[in-house]
Amino acid sequence: MTFSFSLSASLGLVSLAVLLVVLWRSTLRQGPLPPGPPRLPLVGNLLDIPKISPWVAYRDLSRKYGKILSLAAFGQTLIIVDDTDIAVELLEKRSLNYSSRPESHMVALVGWDWNFGFFPYGPQWRRYRRAFWQQFDTGAVAKHDPHVRRGAAMLLSRLLQDKPEPSEDIRYTLGAIVIGMTYGIQVAEKDDKYVALVEEGSATAEYLLPGTSILEFLPVLARLPTWVPGTSFLRTLERCRETVRQLRLVPWNDTKQDRLEVAYDANNIAAEMREALSQLTVESAAEEEAVALDVTASIYSAAAETTFATLCGFFLAMSLYPDVQRKAQAELDTVVGPGRLPELKDLDQLPYVNAVVKEALRWHHPAPLGIPHVSSHDDEYSGYFIPKGSVVLVNIWSILHDSKAYPQPDDFVPERFLNDGKLNTAVRDPSTVAFGFGRRICPGRHLAENMLFTYISCVLHTYNITPPLDEHGQPIHIRPRGKSGLVSYLEDVRCTVKPRSASAEALICTFAAELQQQNRAYQ
Numbered sequence: 237m238t239f240s241f242s243l244s245a246s247l248g249l250v251s252l253a254v255l256l257v258v259l260w261r262s263t264l265r266q267g268p269l270p271p272g273p274p275r276l277p278l279v280g281n282l283l284d285i286p287k288i289s290p291w292v293a294y295r296d297l298s299r300k301y302g303k304i305l306s307l308a309a310f311g312q313t314l315i316i317v318d319d320t321d322i323a324v325e326l327l328e329k330r331s332l333n334y335s336s337r338p339e340s341h342m343v344a345l346v347g348w349d350w351n352f353g354f355f356p357y358g359p360q361w362r363r364y365r366r367a368f369w370q371q372f373d374t375g376a377v378a379k380h381d382p383h384v385r386r387g388a389a390m391l392l393s394r395l396l397q398d399k400p401e402p403s404e405d406i407r408y409t410l411g412a413i414v415i416g417m418t419y420g421i422q423v424a425e426k427d428d429k430y431v432a433l434v435e436e437g438s439a440t441a442e443y444l445l446p447g448t449s450i451l452e453f454l455p456v457l458a459r460l461p462t463w464v465p466g467t468s469f470l471r472t473l474e475r476c477r478e479t480v481r482q483l484r485l486v487p488w489n490d491t492k493q494d495r496l497e498v499a500y501d502a503n504n505i506a507a508e509m510r511e512a513l514s515q516l517t518v519e520s521a522a523e524e525e526a527v528a529l530d531v532t533a534s535i536y537s538a539a540a541e542t543t544f545a546t547l548c549g550f551f552l553a554m555s556l557y558p559d560v561q562r563k564a565q566a567e568l569d570t571v572v573g574p575g576r577l578p579e580l581k582d583l584d585q586l587p588y589v590n591a592v593v594k595e596a597l598r599w600h601h602p603a604p605l606g607i608p609h610v611s612s613h614d615d616e617y618s619g620y621f622i623p624k625g626s627v628v629l630v631n632i633w634s635i636l637h638d639s640k641a642y643p644q645p646d647d648f649v650p651e652r653f654l655n656d657g658k659l660n661t662a663v664r665d666p667s668t669v670a671f672g673f674g675r676r677i678c679p680g681r682h683l684a685e686n687m688l689f690t691y692i693s694c695v696l697h698t699y700n701i702t703p704p705l706d707e708h709g710q711p712i713h714i715r716p717r718g719k720s721g722l723v724s725y726l727e728d729v730r731c732t733v734k735p736r737s738a739s740a741e742a743l744i745c746t747f748a749a750e751l752q753q754q755n756r757a758y759q
Contacts, residue, residue, distance in 0.1 A: 266614070266621040270306040270315060273297065281307035285314070288720050291604035294318065295634040304620065313626040315611075320641075320669060323630045326617065327609060327673035335675040338610040338627045341455040345473045346443050347480035350530045353538070353607060357675070367531045369679045371505050377682045380417055381580065382503070384687055387413035388577065388694045393748040395699060396741070401730045406547050407435065410540040410687075418536045419487045420504030421496060430487055437483035438541045440476040442721035484533040506532050539680055541723050542602040543687050548729045549600030550592075550692055552716055553648040554701035555731035560650055561701060564589050565736070568697045574739055577747055578693040580686060587659050589693050591650035593685075596692065598666035599648050600716060602723050604633035606672055635669050698740040704730040 273284045284307055286293035294316045297305055303319035317323050327334045336357035343354045352364035370376060387409055394405040411431040412423040423431055443449065451458055462470045490496055491506055509528040513521045554561045567588045572578045583590065609628040616622065637645035641664055642652060653663050667685065671678040678684070695701075703711035714731070718724040735741040 267616060267619050268621060269308070269313065270304045270617075270620040270622075271301040272306045272308075273301070275308060280309040281314075282309040285309065289718065290720065291631055291633040291724075294605075294629075294631050295637075298631065298634065304617065306620075306626075313623050315622060315626050315628045316631060317628065318631045318634050320635055320664070322617070323635075323669075323673050326615075326628065327630070327676075330615065331674035333612050333615055334609045334628060336610050336612050337676075338608055338625075340444070340608075341451055341458065342444055342449050345451060345458055345477070346440050347477035348440075348444065350484060351534050351537070352530065353534065356610075357612070364527060364531055364534075365679060367509075367527055368534065371508075371535070372680050372683050374682055377686065380683060381686070383413050383417040384683075384690050385579075386416070387687070388690050389748045389750075391691060392694060392698055392744045395695070395733050396735070396744065398733065400704060401728075402551050402733055403544075403548050403729050406551070407540070407544050410544050410547075411435065414536055414540040415487065416501055416504065417539075418504060418532050419491050419506045420501040421487065421491065422499035422501055433479075433483045433486060434536065434540055436479045437537055438723070440480055441541070441723050442719075443473070443476065444722040483537055484529070487536060488529050488532060505535065535680070539683065543684055545602035545723055545725050546596055546600065546688060547691060548726050549716070550596040551695075551701055551731055551733070552714060552726060552729045553596065553599055554696075555703045555714070556716075557648045558702070560592065560648060561696065564592050564650075564696045568693065572697060574743070577743065578690075578697055580690065582693070583689055586693065587654060587657060588650060589696065590659060590689070591653040592696070593688050593692050594653050594666050595648055595650045596688065597670050598636045598642065600718065600724075600726060601633055601636055601666075601670055602725075604631070604718065604724050605629050605722075606632050607676070607722070609676065630669075630673065632669055636666055698736060698744050699733050700736050702732045702734075704732055 273281055275281050276283065284297075294305075295318065298316065298318035303317070304322055305316050305318075307314045307316070317326065337354050339356070340354065343349050343351075348354060352361055352368070355361040355364065372380075390412060391405060391409040394409060395402060397405070399405065408426075408428075408431055411434040412428070415421050415423055415430045415434070419430075421430055458470065458473075460467050460470065462474070488506060491500070492510070506528070509532065513524055513528065516524060567586055568578060571585045572582060578586065578589075606629070609630075611622050611624055611626045611628060614622070614624045622628075636642065639645050652660075653665075654660055655662070667681065671681040671684075703713065706712050712730070714728050717727045719727055735744065
């Protein structure tokens, strides 16, 4: 019995020792969270999470605490990454752990939970992504060139109206082209209901910026009756959900049920998807139609807004940096000549214009913090512990305004991407950061780059962009300021837009007339 007791005691001591070693190693493996501001009792860093221009505030915190930092509130850990190498290490090299999205109460409350960009990583996301990618991979994106060219004609024609701010024309044009490309709807010249749906639905994205709403941390507040004093925000969210619901359903149903009151172009993504559905069984078709409806709505809602924000930045930059404009126009005059407009085939022969496009994407990025990732499992980076469920944000704006990578980052300097008249591959291309990382990289990036090049080159070839004038005829210097939101728009893009010459104006009119004739052929 003594032997048995001794053996049992020994085994117990060994087991306890092993358990202590495991716990000790686990503690070592976890390590501390990345550094960050001191946390208050109960609320943690809630008061440190910025609501206005958070990318600037996070940049300032990174300068104090390091290129990877953490904040925590109500049990939720927020990891801010302000370095390309760290972003690549986590989101690309460890993509299996960082490819999902955090569960966002605001995404559902605003009504965007059908958009696969917010889906968690898994089979459903892969299914939707595959359907989207089939329309925009490098082999398929060229089929959208006619729509992109029509957009150029529409934008150039609308700019002839000489309004004090080009943003209205840019937004309407991009909305119209994306609607045509996605659903085949040829929108009205003004006050079109489908364009209005894009604009109204996209405006709801301001509520999706991570960490800026108390509902993210205390979702139980969303269950309060709307008659309770102080809950007007819940009524606002109800209106948002209805707007987003219409954005998702109205264009699909109108084209499916032939309820259009406007012209229709059969060459569109929704029609192509419906043709594929017609080859399936009734049960399979019903299931696949739900995917097609959501994917087309994702295209419709996202493609116009990010390009719009970048183009507005381009117009403002040209008004502030006339030397850049002149250099780009000189290159276009030499390579393209006065008799036609630039096309995608000219891209390789226009290095300076290419550099202008890259600088526009860097100077005012439309999604300064991207879309948040989430860690699916506990992880460790450089001695820091990243808990499972941590929300990971990459400060894209700060990376693209890093003075070490881009000297004088607040200035618009396309020359930073050139060396001896050619694109300098030694300088980081903004597109490697701007479109995200890893498995969640933007699947529409090739279309976005084609649109930016086409519209920027065509505008530079035909228009002069100068600062707006005050009541005394003196130039007004507009300081670029971005609004807070998941997509950041510039607050003020006033500028004067005039044709470069009578021949440039004639070229615009000829180009528009040719494409109008093509439009009639589609109808």
